[in-house]
Amino acid sequence: MPTSVATHASLLLKAAAAKPFISPRAAARIPAPAPSPHPPPPPAGRLPTTAAALAAAARRFRCPSAARGLCAAPHSGGEGMGSDAGVGARKRRVPAVNGLAKDVPVVNGMTKEEPATAPPRLLTLPTVLTIGRVAAVPLLISTFYMEGPWAATATTGTFLAAAVTDWLDGYIARKMQLGTPFGAFLDPVADKLMVAATLVLLCTKPLETSLLNDGPWLLTVPSIAIIGREITMSAVREWAASQNSKVLEAVAVNNLGKWKTATQMTALTLLLASRDPSLPAQGALVAPGVALLYVSAGLAIWSLVGVRRHPAAQRLRLERHPHCTLAPLSRSLRLFAASGISPDEITLSGLLKSLAESGPRLPALVAAEFHAVAVQRGFRDDLFVSNGLITAYANAGDSRSARAVFDEMPRRDVVSWNSLISAYARAGWYRECLELFQELARVHAGGGVGPNSVTVASVFHACAQLKAVDFGVRVHRLAAENGLYMDVAVWNSTVGFYAKCGRLQYARELFEGMPKKDAVSYSAMITGYMNHGHVDKGMELFQRADAQGISIWNAVIVGLVQNGRQSEVLGLLNEMIGSGILPNSATLSIIIPSVDLSATLLGVKQAHGYAIRNNHDQSISVVIALMDAYSKAGFLDGSRKVFKLTGDRSKIVWTSIISAVAAHGEAAEALCLFNEMINAGIRPDTIVFTAVLTACACTGKVADARKVFNSMQVVFGINPVMEQYACMVSGFSRAGMLKDALELVSSMPFEPNAKVWGPLLNGAAEFGDVELGRFVFDQLFMIEPKNTGNYIVMANLYSNAGKWEEAEIIRSMMWGVGLEKVPGCSWN
Structure with missing residues (x-):
């Protein structure tokens, strides 16, 4: 019986995704299968071919039963x-x-x-x-x-x-x-x-x-x-x-x-x-x-x-790997190639729809694989295929590739605009998000496609992050003129925007005027109150909230932590559990670093045990919080175990484990993890470089620190910032390489601050270089004249060199600006 490509597509979609996608346009294009005559009955005493083959396979392959004993069962x-x-x-x-x-x-x-x-x-x-x-x-x-x-x-x-x-x-x-x-x-x-x-x-x-x-x-x-x-x-x-x-x-x-x-x-x-x-x-x-x-x-x-x-x-x-659901989707393309059947645009758009539903942790190579097939088959001008590619790249965090697909589209609909605007908002490209919305507004003014509720929600999020009040007001006016406030999501994003920007009175008026409120509505308003220090108003709104949801409790917990009222968090947590709402991964990621669990290792282990029992131990936010808490509690093996057991190897997870190891002075292990991160294809950022350089500087691995520092510009194209220069100067100063440290300071493309000069002054004092010490002290005097430590270090340097008069002059300078040395004390 002849079988069409669309029929193959429907079968592949059932195998590749939990929710197969066939659009109305695709359904209209699927031809009806040609009728086929009923197969003739098999001869007497014989089975049909399929049944005979299955019976032969059953005879040939027998499944062994499970063993139950040491010797025999x-x-x-x-x-x-x-x-x-x-x-x-x-x-x-x-x-x-x-x-x-x-x-x-x-x-x-x-x-x-x-x-x-x-x-x-x-x-x-x-x-x-x-x-x-x-x-x-x-x-x-x-x-x-x-x-x-x-x-x-x-x-x-x-x-x-x-x-x-x-x-x-x-x-x-x-x-x-x-x-x-x-x-x-x-x-x-x-x-x-x-x-x-x-x-x-x-x-x-x-x-x-x-x-x-x-x-x-x-x-x-x-x-x-x-x-x-x-x-x-x-x-x-x-x-x-x-x-x-x-x-x-x-x-x-x-x-x-x-x-x-x-x-x-x-x-x-x-x-x-x-x-x-x-x-x-x-x-x-x-x-x-x-x-x-x-x-x-x-x-x-x-x-x-x-x-x-x-x-x-x-x-x-x-099956337990986070990317397991992507394997059937990629394999479907190879199945097409092996069978000699080329996927059409309907098949490809359906597979991309399933790819988008796989979640935000999508490898960019998978999206690129589908993009290559679309280009090869000449489908990049197809609206549905292009929209799917934009969403796939957005889920992979590759906003540049998503923009490239968007720019090549000859025709765009509201889904195209929303996919890219949402991608920019998720990636933190808030200004690009607003610029793209302005472009959409011009298209709409010219009679083209216009924004919808999804567009407005993403733009309000970008406005809130940038505190762009005037721009947000214009978006609010545009949404009202186009009748977009029928959706509660638009109400919530508007309230959240005004609340985050400090327009609390107007945000409260919008909140009270909402025809229907949900948990997100209360969370947005409570977050606004808490962010601006109005804890009592936030708690009052929380007490009279009609909606129920974990997001409301999380908003209150975050607010209490931000306002220094951690002592109330555990009581609120008990109240939440008593009301039948269990903490989720977001709750744990807030409580673990904020509440003083790291004061005792037992507290961190209890939080970790709860996360394991309730299947929250693979959440990225919980993983990062646990690694940081174990490190602060002095139990580095706990951080190592959390890293080993997590299936996620994203940049933020690598950054957390490298920072934890570096904080304990394990420079060799930090360098090893740094190389593993690079070999895994993860591009390090400035936070990772600062952690590795700090560990190398504190342990005297100056040569390794120099290699890592030079690789920032040569290999990765990252310009070092003040923190990286300070780490290198500290490493040189500790090793007695004061000349190298001064040359590095002189080559800095910006003015050094006290973080850079301070380690050099300590190095000069440790190795008795009076001339260099006085030069560095003069620089520090202009930057922070009221820092007592600089005067004390310089006076001690003069005293150790036998220059008592100069030491006395430095002490007189300290007294002249109204400073005095605070004596140390012991509480034992």
């Missing part, structure tokens, strides 16, 4: 001595009653179901054999510690019998269909108990041989590895049971586990048999037994690695 096809990889060439596994699996015959690719059977009995022959293995553990321990020529033989025979019954009960359970839930539960317990007991016995009372005497740890190391692996696998399987069924594939029994069990049983049998004194070469079995035990331990450890590398486990990690 015979009632479930486990990895024991009795596990059977293939039950029969013409049988396959199907689910049965009570969670058990059964083998049913296959006829012509179809499953022939057996008639319903009676519920399984509690005690069957395989279950009795399993109970016997449990009962054999005390017997094994008793015979091991007995004296006599027959004791070693009895111990070996007991263990060997347990190994045989391990295979036998599984064989009987499968062949005679005698498996029971109780047996499936008890079998792995018996296996683990028998193997663990044997390993402990061999370690506590090893055979007196030259090999074990020279290396008493030879049995201990593999024993710990084997027992530790089983404990870990038990925990992993318990966790996998709480996940989806695909994760259970990662912990299912495989051939590696069967080989591990076989070598483990053989090794333990040899080691137990070597204790028999009647053997002519008693120690001859020790070496192969120990070797096989190490092979078993190696296979056990490698099986854990195999769990992590299993496709099901990798699939789970991919």
Whole structure:
């Protein structure tokens, strides 16, 4: 049956996005599928081709059941001595009653179901054999510690019998269909108990041989590895049971586990048999037994690695990655290329719509990939495709590329303008946002497209950030003239604009005149009051708020912190929780750095624990707050752990961890993280450079600091600011490189301030350079004549050099301007 490109598009959209997008224009262009005759019925006794293929695949690929024990799970096809990889060439596994699996015959690719059977009995022959293995553990321990020529033989025979019954009960359970839930539960317990007991016995009372005497740890190391692996696998399987069924594939029994069990049983049998004194070469079995035990331990450890590398486990990690939803979208383009079908503009616009719904954390390369396809296929003049590209670049934070697409559009609608205006507002390009709105206003005055409520909301946000009151008033007038105040979002943005700009009385009049108020309305007004110090008015409005929402509580908490009333925050937080509203990530990002949690490490850990329990630990704002709080609490390992566990590697996260490490003087680690950030394609900013330079300066890594400082202009094209120059001068001064420090100050493109001259004065005082010290002191005297510290440092420098008269002159200068040295004191 012929299939159109639009049909392919609809199928791809269902696979790529949670909400498939097909516009009315696209629906009108989708042709109706050509009618096709019904396929002829299959010949008698045969299946249709598709059904036959599925049946053949079911016969060819059988899913192994999950292992449950250390050695074998015979009632479930486990990895024991009795596990059977293939039950029969013409049988396959199907689910049965009570969670058990059964083998049913296959006829012509179809499953022939057996008639319903009676519920399984509690005690069957395989279950009795399993109970016997449990009962054999005390017997094994008793015979091991007995004296006599027959004791070693009895111990070996007991263990060997347990190994045989391990295979036998599984064989009987499968062949005679005698498996029971109780047996499936008890079998792995018996296996683990028998193997663990044997390993402990061999370690506590090893055979007196030259090999074990020279290396008493030879049995201990593999024993710990084997027992530790089983404990870990038990925990992993318990966790996998709480996940989806695909994760259970990662912990299912495989051939590696069967080989591990076989070598483990053989090794333990040899080691137990070597204790028999009647053997002519008693120690001859020790070496192969120990070797096989190490092979078993190696296979056990490698099986854990195999769990992590299993496709099901990798699939789970991919699904939890923040960019996982983007993979099907990019893969859809490759699917088109592989199938020889080129996407049309309808398909591409639909995929871009799904791309926009993936959220703001979009990699720019993904947007560029779709842009390349649009250019290659000649769709960049299509309105819907161009709008989707603008939104995609905006979500990726690439406002320049979004503007380039906008400028190339031959025709624009209100969505085009809104996408770029919103992109500018989110990126902090507020002046460009207002200029673009002016351009839109001119287009509207000429009879073209005009702004809507979305446009006005973004422009009001830019006006509030720039405190552009006059411009905002004109926008307000334009919105009123065009009847845009039917939308509550426009009311909220207008109230927020006037409140942030300090026009509180007019903002309150607009607020009271709103036909309908929501939580955002109250938050905007309360924020305005709090920002301008009217805490009581903000609290009064909060107390009588009709709407409910976490945003109102967050606005009050932020206001209290800004106005120095942190003591009231915890009480308000308890009141919020008591009213049934739980703190969200925004609340935590406010409370963690503001309330004095960092005074004690316990407070930070409690906040971190709450974030983990409520799934807020991956929020960028919470991550940054936690790293900063752990650093201030003196627990740098906490900051490292938060950084390691977060899946976000944006610039602000890198900046936070580098600043935390640098604050603790770990210059080598700060440089390492700085290089990792660059290798990850993240462009550092001035904050990162200041943190790295500070760490290098404080630890004496002047050469590394010089390389980083020079790379600012040469590699990244960033002009150093006063803070970076101050860091370099401090580093040179601490290292005694006073000449280099003075040359750097002389080469500065702007006048140095006290932050630059101060470290140089301290360096001159430390290394006794009186002439340089006096020159720097004169510069500081002109900048900050009332700084007592400068006088004291210079006077001490003269005194150390034996120039007592000059020192006295400096002290007289200090007294002449009304300054005096404040004596230190101790409270102990």
